[in-house]
Amino acid sequence: MSADLVVRGGTVVDSAWEGPADVLVSDGVVAALLARGTPVDPDVPVVDARGRLVLPGGVDPHCHVGFTSGEYTSLDDHRECTTAAVFGGTTTIVDFAIPRPGQRPLDVARAQRAKIPAGLCDAALHGCVVEWDDTTADQLRVLADEGVRTIKMFTTYRGESMADESTILRTMAALRDLGGMVVVHCEADHIIVDSQEHAAGVDRIGAGDMPATRPELAETASVAEVLAIAESQRTPVYFVHQSTAAAVELVAAARRRGLRAYTETVAHHLLLDESSYAGPEPERFVCCPPLRARESVEALTRHLFTGEISTIGSDHCCYDTAQKREHRHDVRQMPNGLPGVETRLATVFSEFVVGRGLSLTRFVELTAANPARANGLYPRKGSLMPGADADIAIWDPRLAWTVTAAQLHQATDYTPYEGRRLTGRPTTVVVGGRVVVDEGELVDGTARGRYVPAGDIPAGPVQ
Structure with missing residues (x-):
């Protein structure tokens, strides 16, 4: 199968399902969820998610x-x-x-x-x-x-x-x-x-x-x-x-x-x-x-x-x-x-x-x-089901770290969580099918922000 990117070896978690799967990305969207190890074109870039969670x-x-x-x-x-x-x-x-x-x-x-x-x-x-x-x-x-x-x-x-x-x-x-x-x-x-x-x-x-x-x-x-x-x-x-x-x-x-x-x-x-x-x-x-x-x-x-x-x-x-x-x-x-x-x-x-x-x-x-x-953005956003934008957070659920303002990227000199010990954080982040953050480093700083228009928000009763 041809694609632009494949996220391999992780545990995919969506809002209604979780399990082992590879995520195939093409043209900036999720093309398919595959059984782990499904062959794809060998020239397709691979993101290794072994031992990690693959979240929208x-x-x-x-x-x-x-x-x-x-x-x-x-x-x-x-x-x-x-x-x-x-x-x-x-x-x-x-x-x-x-x-x-x-x-x-x-x-x-x-x-x-x-x-x-x-x-x-x-x-x-x-x-x-x-x-x-x-x-x-x-x-x-x-x-x-x-x-x-x-x-x-x-x-x-x-x-x-x-x-x-x-x-x-x-x-x-x-x-x-x-x-x-x-x-x-x-x-x-x-x-x-x-x-x-x-x-x-x-x-x-x-x-x-x-x-x-x-x-x-x-x-x-x-x-x-x-x-x-x-x-x-x-x-x-x-x-x-x-x-x-x-x-x-x-x-x-x-x-x-x-x-x-x-x-x-x-x-x-x-x-x-x-x-x-x-x-x-x-x-x-x-x-x-x-x-x-x-x-x-x-x-x-x-x-x-x-x-x-x-x-x-x-x-x-x-x-x-x-x-x-x-x-x-x-x-x-x-x-x-x-x-x-x-x-x-x-x-x-x-x-x-x-x-x-x-x-x-x-x-x-x-x-x-x-x-x-x-907010009228689903299923384009907030999902890893086929057809969703390929926005992916690859998460290490066991990584222990301490929050400090100096190590964050917010445009301020403080965080209300200074010194707090946490377990779990994203290590690789994909935006629109492109790896932007990898192993905690910014690897693609290209400005690619798109305005996402909202669809209709139903007015009827909750089902």
Whole structure:
């Protein structure tokens, strides 16, 4: 059989199947899965995967690239973000096009899309609506035609990116008929503002006080309201970075009522807890929602095993220590977010596959297949079945290593996982049928980022 590449000798893991197989690649896609050792043209390049796992490249559904919020802009561009992504085994990211006040969603999405070709891997795009006006419906229609079918909305950050309930409802109604979906950051702004005002009044508003300024109740209250709006419009909805079991369970209950609703959690909410704010540099851990109490984290992680969590993202925001430190005494002025696109897969694999027995197929489902499905990218992305893009992470499940910022490729000087011992990481990464990373080294730095348009996202009930 002729091909461009064959990955030999590994254990292939897809979201619904795992077993010994060789992966035949032709014209940038998976041409076939073969029994190990099936003869192919001897001139075809071979990637040796003996003793390793062969996984679909990760799909990170939540990456902020060059993101501006308040007075701060995160430090990476598409080249830098996707370099870190591929070293971590992620081969598709979903970026955000979030308008600043006065900008049009369509213009911002087109500008952000134009940056994608500079990357080392492919990217899809979430749009964003902040205010509804008489042009919004037409802009959403054009965005959908151009493959942007997921629209981010915030229920906090009043005066910057917050959308009111009417705007959320109108956007949901419009997207329902366009094969789209609203992607929501849920924190009730009025509860947060009250909590922050109280904290400031007693001089407890610094980075170390972060958990009390954005309480769990703000998240669950907002999730309940947004679910009600979605059910009234019979439209799909995706909740980003859910940080509590109660929020996850609200979404699961709505799914049982027939609503197509998805829960995303992110690696740092599964692996870190609020004790990080008691350390010497609490500002490095300021994110929204904040890291939760250990008991809440344990309750959340159980839903990786119950099936109630749909996806794991990174919520990657590449600020550095200087940016995080500048207003460390007032979290209302600090940039929120943690760098994590490179460490998402390895930290989750080590903690939950190696440490707690999460199945390999569930790991692939959470980090590749379901992010692709929920965002209209499957089966092109998130799969190794024939016809999928040949995006492959060849994984050494026994490799022990220590996370240090100096050895990562993110455009920042820190990682929230500094010094953490992990087991398992990708050693070879294939993007579109070409080996990009091999044995931990960048072997092909060609910019080949492609924009991946989203297909229709079903609006009917979950089957």
